[in-house]
Amino acid sequence: RAVGTGSITSRHPHATTWNYCPQFERRSELRTLFSTSLGSAHSRILLLNIEQGPEPAMAPASISRTVAAVLLCWIAERSAAGPSSSNRLDELERPFFNIAHMVNSIKEVDQYLRLGANAIEADVTFQSDGTAKQTFHGSPCDCFRNCYMRENLVDYLEYIRKVTGTADAKYKNRVALLFLDLKVSDLPAPSKLKAGKDIAKKLLEHLWYNVDVNNTVNVLLSIGHVTDKDVFKGVIETLMKNGDPAIAERVGFDVGLNDPLEDISKMYSELGIDHNRWQGDGVSNCLSLFRPANRLKQALRYRDSRTDRSYADKVYHWTIDLSSAIRTSIRLGVDGIITNYPERVSTVIMEDPFKRAVKLASPQDTPWKKANVELLMPGGGGSPFTAVLGDVSEVLQQFWAYLVTRLSGHIFRRRSSREYDAIAVDPPMSPRELAEQRYYRWLHKNFA
Incomplete structure (x- = not known):
């Protein structure tokens, strides 16, 4: 030297x-x-x-x-x-979206986020002229769920903005995705374009208005069928007119009611949508155990292929409630699960070997990018008898929680959304949360 x-x-x-x-x-x-x-x-x-x-x-x-x-x-x-991207633990984990199903009231937003969800799904209903009116599902819906919770859409979006849109917001780092299931299939054809424009306008004015781009919530807009594609046209026109590409990148698209994948691929080509596309497969939780996985596997092949049909950036499974089915879906390689029991998804993700393969997505994990990490998952473990016993136990838990919720619904019955929104402290636990808390304490006491 x-x-x-x-x-x-x-x-x-x-x-x-x-x-x-x-x-x-x-x-x-x-x-x-x-x-x-x-x-x-x-x-x-x-x-x-x-x-x-x-x-x-x-x-x-x-x-x-x-x-x-x-x-x-x-x-x-x-x-x-430092460790390379191929062996760094955080990049070896696939970001996973634990999507709480049918969160159609403000009080349920708090409830399901407390139960471990990092994304929430709400159903948006429209007037016949295409005006987005409220979050509401109605009957029929899933087994052991109240189908009739509702909220004014503007109140709902403004509450999401309030709890996510500032540096000190209550759920600033908790909501990775807002999934809006747009109930537009029964609208008259001329109203669908207006429906798209109206929902985009409400997002701009009540969810993203005056919010720093780093704190804006990603929104997935889901239509029922490819015949509803004019809704997407209206959304795109409004976002382009707004002129903010950073906001436009916060919106994703989905066709949710099991149309042929080839038809969905053609629709995206016609609309010129070449990114931010999700693809789901599933059925009500009452029947999800009996639905074959053929279409879901086809969607996963679309996502992972490099052909012209490779339109799906993320693939999700709905509505999956039992832990055994959650494990099966994750092993197949889905990017997200819509569930009525997000606490079960969070628990499964923490099990070996899942905790080394997937992680709960954060707002910093883009929901529009294909995961570049192959999900290598060993086969299922445990005996079939144990799995069946676990399923029966969870179904009984669901039934018990449903009964308690229905019988004790007066706890929230007379509180309006604006009164609830004004409460500074955390709201009281819902009847379902109290019932599940007692159930898990009983399990721990008798079997732990």
Whole structure:
């Protein structure tokens, strides 16, 4: 080393070898990094190959020492730069969307986020002229659910903005996606374009207005069938007229009611939508155990292929409530699950081996990007008897919680959304939450 230069020069007999790593000034740096990466025994062998006794000046390094130096430098560079994207744990985990189903009232927003959801799904109903009116599902809906919760859509969107849109918001880092199921299939054909324009206008004015772009909530808009495509036209026209590309990138598209995938792909091509596309498959929780997975697997192949039909950026499964079915869906490689029991999804994700394969998506995880990590998941474990016993236990829990909720509904009955919104403290636990809390305490006491 030339004194005071801070770099290896030709005065060192092995300058040719050491210059393979000019970014490291001291051999001690390489030794430390390499020992950390490969272990002390292997590092000593390669370092000895480089640091053998003196050679005549200007003599070229031996082939073995050159190879050793190149290998050592490569490993040292990788170690100094930190773990690569291929083996960093956080990037090996697929962002996963735990979507709470049918969250159609403000009080349910709090309830389901407390139960572990990082995304919420609401049903938006429209007047016959295409005006978006309220969040409401109606009958029939899922087993063991109240189908009649509702909220004025403007109140609903403004509440979401309130709890997510500021630096100190209550759920600032909790809501990765707002999934709006647009009930437009029964609208007259001329009203569908207006419906798209109206829902986009309400998002701009009541959800995203005066919110920093880093805090704006991503919204997935879902129509029932490809015949409702004029709704998407209206959305796109309104967003383009708004002129803010950052806001436009916050919107995604989905066709939710199991149309043929080829027809959906053609629809996106006709509309010029080439990104931010989700694809779901499923049926009501009453029947989801009996629905074949053929279409879901086809959607996953669409997502993972590189052909012209590869339109799906994310694939989700609905409505999945039992833990055994949740495990099966994650093993198939879905990006999200719509569920009435987000606490079960959160629990399953924390199990081995799922916790090393998926993670709950945060608002910083874009819901529009295809996961570039292949999900390698071992087969299911445990006996069929254990799985059936668990399913029966969960169904009984659902039935009990439903009864308690229906019988105790007066807890929230007389409170309007605006009164609820004005409450500064956390709202009281719902009857369902109280029933589930007692149930889990009983399980822990008797079986833990």
